[in-house]
Amino acid sequence: MQMTTLKVKLLSFAGLVMLADPAFAYMGPGLGLSAIAMMLSVFGSITFAFLAVVWYPIKRLYRRILRRPDDSPPPSEEEGHGR
Numbered sequence: 001m002q003m004t005t006l007k008v009k010l011l012s013f014a015g016l017v018m019l020a021d022p023a024f025a026y027m028g029p030g031l032g033l034s035a036i037a038m039m040l041s042v043f044g045s046i047t048f049a050f051l052a053v054v055w056y057p058i059k060r061l062y063r064r065i066l067r068r069p070d071d072s073p074p075p076s077e078e079e080g081h082g083r
Helices: 002-019 029-066
Strands: none
Touching: none
């Protein structure tokens, strides 16, 4: 019963889309370039956010693997005085 309702809705939507008149809208070069720049910036922001979230833990793990306990630097004289 539910599948029949979905089919009716999809066929109704498809019929309405086919009956719509064209808009004859002009998209100039400024609007086109702005739309392209906006899409690229959104994609870049999402990509950089994902890489920042994923890369930082990987970098910490890599540094932890490469660092040995004997590699820690000796304490400086200023740290030893307790100022």
